[in-house]
Amino acid sequence: MSERPPVSRPVRIGLLGCADIARRRTLPAILAEPAAELVAVAARDTNKAKVYAKEFGGEVVRDYEALLARPDVEAVYVPLPAGLHHEWIMRALDVGKHALVEKPLTTRYADTAEVLALAGARGLTLMENLTFLRHGLHSTVANLVTAGEIGELRAVHGVFGFPPLNPGDIRYRPDLGGGALLDVGVYPLSTARLFLRPDLEVVGATRTEDPEHGVDVAGGALLCSPDGRTAQIDFGFQHGYRCEYTLWGSQGSIFVDRAFTPPPTWRPTVRLKRQHDVQELVLPPEDQFATTLREFVTAVRTGGERAGVAERSRTLAGLVDEVRERARTLRAGQGLPGRGEDLIRRHG
Incomplete structure (x- = not known):
């Protein structure tokens, strides 16, 4: 923090x-x-x-x-x-x-x-x-990985999605930069970068386009690192609510729910599984928006951390472009309108 x-x-x-x-x-x-x-x-x-x-x-x-x-x-x-x-x-x-x-x-x-x-x-x-990158939850997870609690990290799976938004939502407008990749796909993409480091390559992707609005409403991607580790991400506006990631190692796994947009009063739970042994670590609540704002005003006054922050944004933007370039475009099915915004409000 x-x-x-x-x-x-x-x-x-x-x-x-x-x-x-x-x-x-x-x-x-x-x-x-x-x-x-x-x-x-x-x-x-x-x-x-x-x-x-x-x-x-x-x-x-x-x-x-x-x-x-x-x-x-x-x-x-x-x-x-x-x-x-x-x-x-x-x-x-x-x-x-x-x-x-x-x-x-x-x-x-x-x-x-x-x-x-x-x-x-x-x-x-x-x-x-x-x-979410400034929430202490993810530092705790990173420390568990570094300590070898799941052996060697092999794969990351990140998911963020919810049901369709209200039809007039600006995220359905291509002229305003709408679409699921930019709105929710950036979270699991950032998670892949966080745990597998920045030298990731997108080796395959899909994007599901809504022909009525002309934006992607769902998608997924497979990424790999030079040492053979992989990341799978899924995201969209036409799903039951999920906001989570799993780290899969040679000796166990770590699961985190409500990973990306926890309310400030939420006590995050890290589920650590090794063979038949399952532990749950309950962490204190934290307002990640307050933490980010504090980092911002500190940087304004001191000039600190600018290079590292810039590199994170640059790498993420590159991965987003790669997903677009490599994606096979699919056609969206029929959805139930207008429930996604309610879930976003309820969950953070």
Whole structure:
């Protein structure tokens, strides 16, 4: 877990876009963090911006350009649709603002490389808000693997999926960077990278396309590392809810449920199985959004960890592009509309 930065002067943050994830998770984390302060709020819908400002503070600004022009805004939080990230990250960096951006950082490797290069050249912090990576749960799992609790790690299987979203959801819009790979596939992909290191190759993939919306609503991929270890990932918007991964070793396995989006009050359970011996380790609750925000404001003040954070985002973007390039496209079947969003709210 990142340490709390000294509160000499809070990082002054502007909100670019009033997304639901901002209201549910990130803005409460900003409100609770002494080293951060929300000073400005901008949205396409001014009435929505007023609601967010009333709840979390900050001055309502007429549009995104006006917010970026404010001298009292040091950093921006960008929960806009993925297809708009590249443009607004570039604009923010161009005027000297640090940026915390909802995942994925951008929708293509080339765009991700461009924004990371600009941030590095300007000495600015640019962080992808893929918060599960900062939850202490995964450090605990990594320590178990390092300690040899399951022998040699052989394979990783990650799954994230839920039933169809409401028909008007922006994740069904290709022009806004919609689709299951960018929304949920990045979680098991990041898990594969986390435990098998970055030199992974996508050796096969599928994507199931919804012809009505023109986006992928499901998919899977097989990856391998140079030493012969493998990862299998599955994801989508047309499934019963699953949010988990399994690490399979030469002498046992580790299973983690609610792995990617646990609520801040959730006590994660790590299930360690060796032959007929099964242990369950129950860990303390943790707010991964608060941990990520703390890491962000610390980096803004100190400049620390920028290279490692950038490399994680760059590698993930490369894997996403590889999945797209190698995927065989399938046709979606009929689903039940509008249940996925309810499950997302219920589970984190």
